[in-house]
Amino acid sequence: MDKLSTRKALIESRLDMPDRLARADLLQRVMRIWLVGRSDEVIGAYWPIKGEFDPLPALYRWQEDAILSQESASSQAPGQEGWAQLATQSMANRSPRRIGLPVVDKLRKTLTFHAWYPGCPMEEDAYGIPKPKDTEEIMPTLLFVPCVG
Structure with missing residues (x-):
């Protein structure tokens, strides 16, 4: 079997896995635990296509945890105006x-890698895969990379 045929068969196999969603849920939980305490400040990932595992929810939680840690470490809660500013x-x-x-x-x-966040404006790249539109280039110190098989 040539490379293209092997790739196609592996993608079809991944899409046909009856427990694919349960595995993805478990992997999300494992990834969240694994990220706790990591010193990385910039993580590169991918936009999932063709049934690939989606790492973005776990990464967003990792990003969110840093904010919650900062805010809880603050000795004073923001006043009403401060909360409104944080919300926007x-x-x-x-x-x-x-x-x-x-x-x-x-x-x-x-x-290159560009900053992404939920709701970030996106556009398709030359291969039809969504990419961040008009966000700054950043340099990851850790990468999550999908594999076919």
Whole structure:
């Protein structure tokens, strides 16, 4: 079997797994536990396609945990105006932790990572995969990479 046929068969097999969602749920929980206490401030991941595991909810929780830790460490709770200001700020802008998604430049044959957050404007890249639109380039110190088989 050639590489393309093998890849296609593995993707079909992944999509046909009867317990795929249960496995994804378990992997989310394992990933959240594994991320606790990590010193990384920028993690690169991927936009899941073709039944790939989605790491983004666990990463968003990791990002959110840093904010909650900062806010609980603060000796004073913000006043009413402070809470209103916090509510209007993006979670990503308040966290010292960043999540990056790949941006492929097909012409230059380069791969960079750009900041991502839930609700981030997205557009399709040259391969039809969503990527962050007009966000800053960031440099991950840890990568989560999907594999086919």
